[in-house]
Amino acid sequence: xxxxxxxxxxxxxxxxxxxxxxxxxxxxxxxxxxxxxxxxxxxxxxxxxxxxxxxxxxxxxxxxxxxxxxxxxxxxxxxxxxxxxxxxxxxxxxxxxxxxxxxxxxxxxxxxxxxxxxxxxxxxxxxxxxxxxxxxxxxxxxxxxxxxxxxxxxxxxxxxxxxxxxxxxxxxxxxxxxxxxxxxxxxxxxxxxxxxxxxxxxxxxxxxxxxxxxxxxxxxxxxxxxxxxxxxxxxxxxxxxxxxxxxxxxxxxxxxxxxxxxxxxxxxxxxxxxxxxxxxxxxxxxxxxxxxxxxxxxx
Amino acid sequence: xxxxxxxxxxxxxxxxxxxxxxxxxxxxxxxxxxxxxxxxxxxxxxxxxxxxxxxxxxxxxxxxxxxxxxxxxxxxxxxxxxxxxxxxxxxxxxxxxxxxxxxxxxxxxxxxxxxxxxxxxxxxxxxxxxxxxxxxxxxxxxxxxxxxxxxxxxxxxxxxxxxxxxxxxxxxxxxxxxxxxxxxxxxxxxxxxxxxxxxxxxxxxxxxxxxxxxxxxxxxxxxxxxxxxxxxxxxxxxxxxxxxxxxxxxxxxxxxxxxxxxxxxxxxxxxxxxxxxxxxxxxxxxxxx
Numbered sequence: 001x002x003x004x005x006x007x008x009x010x011x012x013x014x015x016x017x018x019x020x021x022x023x024x025x026x027x028x029x030x031x032x033x034x035x036x037x038x039x040x041x042x043x044x045x046x047x048x049x050x051x052x053x054x055x056x057x058x059x060x061x062x063x064x065x066x067x068x069x070x071x072x073x074x075x076x077x078x079x080x081x082x083x084x085x086x087x088x089x090x091x092x093x094x095x096x097x098x099x100x101x102x103x104x105x106x107x108x109x110x111x112x113x114x115x116x117x118x119x120x121x122x123x124x125x126x127x128x129x130x131x132x133x134x135x136x137x138x139x140x141x142x143x144x145x146x147x148x149x150x151x152x153x154x155x156x157x158x159x160x161x162x163x164x165x166x167x168x169x170x171x172x173x174x175x176x177x178x179x180x181x182x183x184x185x186x187x188x189x190x191x192x193x194x195x196x197x198x199x200x201x202x203x204x205x206x207x208x209x210x211x212x213x214x215x216x217x218x219x220x221x222x223x224x225x226x227x228x229x230x231x232x233x234x235x236x237x238x239x240x241x242x243x244x245x246x247x248x249x250x251x252x253x254x255x256x257x258x259x260x261x262x263x264x265x266x267x268x269x270x271x272x273x274x275x276x277x278x279x280x281x282x283x284x285x286x287x288x289x290x291x292x293x294x295x296x297x298x299x
Numbered sequence: 300x301x302x303x304x305x306x307x308x309x310x311x312x313x314x315x316x317x318x319x320x321x322x323x324x325x326x327x328x329x330x331x332x333x334x335x336x337x338x339x340x341x342x343x344x345x346x347x348x349x350x351x352x353x354x355x356x357x358x359x360x361x362x363x364x365x366x367x368x369x370x371x372x373x374x375x376x377x378x379x380x381x382x383x384x385x386x387x388x389x390x391x392x393x394x395x396x397x398x399x400x401x402x403x404x405x406x407x408x409x410x411x412x413x414x415x416x417x418x419x420x421x422x423x424x425x426x427x428x429x430x431x432x433x434x435x436x437x438x439x440x441x442x443x444x445x446x447x448x449x450x451x452x453x454x455x456x457x458x459x460x461x462x463x464x465x466x467x468x469x470x471x472x473x474x475x476x477x478x479x480x481x482x483x484x485x486x487x488x489x490x491x492x493x494x495x496x497x498x499x500x501x502x503x504x505x506x507x508x509x510x511x512x513x514x515x516x517x518x519x520x521x522x523x524x525x526x527x528x529x530x531x532x533x534x535x536x537x538x539x540x541x542x543x544x545x546x547x548x549x550x551x552x553x554x555x556x557x558x559x560x561x562x563x564x565x566x567x568x569x570x571x572x573x574x575x576x577x578x579x580x581x582x583x584x585x586x587x588x
Contacts, residue, residue: 289549290349292524 006149009188010223012180012216021211024255025248034247035285041246042069042278043077044264045271046104046235049084050111050203056091059084063095065297070279073286079275080264081134085110086127093131104134104169108159111173111202113138117155124162134167135159136270138202141176144186152186153193160194169197169235169268174213175205183213187220197233203270208238211252218256231260237270243281246274310485312341312509313492315354316502321510322346329486332396340485343510345518348450348477351506352522355448355475358503363445363473371420374471377498378413381406384494388459388487395458395484408563409463415568416467423472423573431581438584443577445473446553447526450519452512454531458484460562462491465529466505468572474527475504479519485509513539520546520554527553527576533560 029037047066049058059082066079081102082092089105096103105127109115115123124135137159143151160168170190174183190198198217201208214236221232234257236249246269253261261267280291310329311318323344329337341347362370381388385406392402428442449469454461458481469476480488492507508515520528520543528547535556547554555575559567 290352290518290522290524292522292550294550295523 006185006189009181009185012184014180014212017180017212017215021215021252024251025211027248027251029247029251031285035282037247037250038243038278038282038285039077040262041243041250041269042275042282043080044268045079045275045278046081046083046237046268047079047275048082048203048237048270048272050106054085054088056088059088059091060095061297063092063101065275066096066101067099069275070283070296073279073283076279076282080268083134083136083270086123086130086132089127089130089132102134102167103132104136104167105130105132106136106138106171106202108137108155110136110138110171111204113140114142117158120155121158121162124159128163128166132166134169135163136169136171136199138171138173139186139190141173144177144182149185149189153189156190156193156195167196167233168194169199169233170195171199171202171237172217173202173205174200174209174217175207180212180216183216184220187217188224191220191224191230191232195232197235197268199235199237199270201236201238201270203238206239209236209240209270211248214249215252215256218252221261222257225257231266233266233268234261235268235270240269240271241273241277243274243277246278307338310338310340310489310509312343312347313489313496313505313507314347314351314503315357315506316496318492318496321508322350327510329484331394337394338486340489340509343479343508343515345515347508347510348515348518348522351477351508352448352450352524354503354506355477356524358501359445359447359475362470362475362501362504365473367421367424370471370473371417373499374413374417374420374467377494377500378410378417380494380498381410381413381491384490385410388490391487391490392459395486404563405457405460409460412460412463412568413467416471416573419570419573420471423570426570427574427577433583436586438586439581440584441579441581443472443574444580446576446578447474448524449474449476449527449529449576450522450525451476451478451528452519452530452532453478453480453488454559454562455481455483457562459487459491461531461559462488464559464562464567464572465531465557469529469576470500470504472573472576474576475506477506477508477519477525479512479515480507480509482510482512516542517546520552521549523550525550525552527555529555529557529576531557531559533558 066082069076078101081104083104084092086105092103107124107127108120139152172186177183187198253267276296283291311320321341321343325342326339327342329340331337388406389402431439433439451465488507495505
């Protein structure tokens with residue numbers, strides 16, 4: 001396969017992107033379609049805890065929530081994956097054994113990516129050994145902004161080699177890439193280097209995921225699919241807290257990539273508090289009564 | 300031809316410290332006692348209730364954590380602001396058909412009522428709390444603490460005094476609230492929101508909506524994030540009463556009803572109005588060592 005010249009990535013029309021997002025956001029999803037969308041969004045959540053204060057206990061609690069999001073709604077889907085730091089992968093793996101829920105680990109010196117390559121590769125290897133079947137890596141934004149695209153490309157390719165059959169999600173940290181043009185370029189680069197998913201943000205930098213950024217990345221995925229026939233997944237992460245936002249993202253995906261991407265294998269939400277809001281809205285739709293966080297678990 | 304074009308006030312709602320229109324885009328006409336049109340008021344929908352409850356819940360931790368003394372100061376501040384706008388409120392009441400003397404009396408009583416509750420702010424916990432005798436080596440004491448978010452139907456008549464009399468005891472006790480103004484005479488309530496907005500009351504502690512009681516009964520009483528419902532109607536229908544009670548049972552809300560013929564009455568203010576929206580918390584604290 002020919003590796004394209006990244007300086008040839010198409011320029012992005014900022015006003016056009018933002019207006020298209022605004023127009024798609026005005027779509028109204030109600031009643032049965034809303035329940036369907038909410039349950040679909042729930043099945044796409046990567047339930048995430050990435051704090052310096054994380055403990056094994058917290059991860060186990062999170063895995064329980066992943067398996068059974070709501071104690072009195074047994075028919076709800078489980079979430080797609082639980083996402084933790086590498087040293088807690090074995091805990092999550094044990095807690096989720098026997099389920100179809102994936103264990104995702106961030107790696108490569110998350111969130112800054114500022115570590116020597118060997119350290120990053122070793123960290124990735126460790127996470128895979130401990131049982132992670134999805135790895136969320138960060139790119140070296142400094143190198144990217146300096147124009148060392150080859151360095152970034154090689155790094156992703158090296159990590160992909162270690163990850164092997166497991167899924168590799170490449171975090172672009174779009175909040176640090178400055179322009180939509182850079183985001184498009186980084187998306188093209190990551191997909192050609194072997195990413196199974198491209199992901200917006202670490203959640204540690206503001207702004208995190210936004211809808212215009214997501215649309216730019218979705219269009220990159222579409223163009224890549226037209227060129228190669230290979231379906232790459234998308235994961236917006238950070239700042240998605242409300243069910244309403246989640247549904248707006250699903251509309252973006254459906255309108256840009258079509259129904260084939262509306263599946264946890266190709267679309268994920270990186271979020272922690274989103275799950276509770278989805279549950280709140282699902283129960284509201286089913287009972288007709290506005291709900292309170294008093295009756296839902298915190299984590 | 301008049302010298303200049305009249306500039307009329309648009310009466311909107313008060314949610315989270317701002318004055319948005321209802322999300323439904325609906326309005327209804329407000330008349331005076333002779334049947335002349337006074338203004339258009341927002342006809343709020345269940346979604347406005349939902350937004351207001353979210354705002355009230357968000358403001359609750361901050362408001363209930365204020366010191367009792369500070370809450371008293373802010374209550375007093377509302378009274379001061381109302382005092383400086385006496386003319387506006389008197390005139391507004393007169394436009395709905397009040398005689399001048401009665402309008403002045405209602406505004407003045409409203410101000411005095413705020414002062415009354417401002418005074419109670421740092422006293423009700425002392426008066427209604429207790430140290431309890433127990434047969435072990437513990438200090439045992441009970442204190443009233445705010446219940447949370449309260450939805451309120453303000454009285455239909457006496458649109459200012461009635462409104463102030465139901466809001467003041469609820470927020471004095473550290474609760475936040477969502478109030479549905481008098482359906483027939485809602486204008487004073489929205490003007491009162493302007494007073495609240497300039498009185499250091501944090502955004503979201505008081506939210507004021509206008510619209511139909513029948514329509515908003517269900518969301519205001521069934522919402523699981525609402526801890527109490529306060530209404531005053533002397534003439535409520537049995538069917539509505541039943542629905543309020545059933546909805547309240549969903550999350551064991553406090554349902555408080557105070558049917559009051561005249562809010563100028565001596566009985567219309569009382570520290571027990573504060574304790575109606577309090578939960579008693581008892582603490583066992585070991586002594587010794």
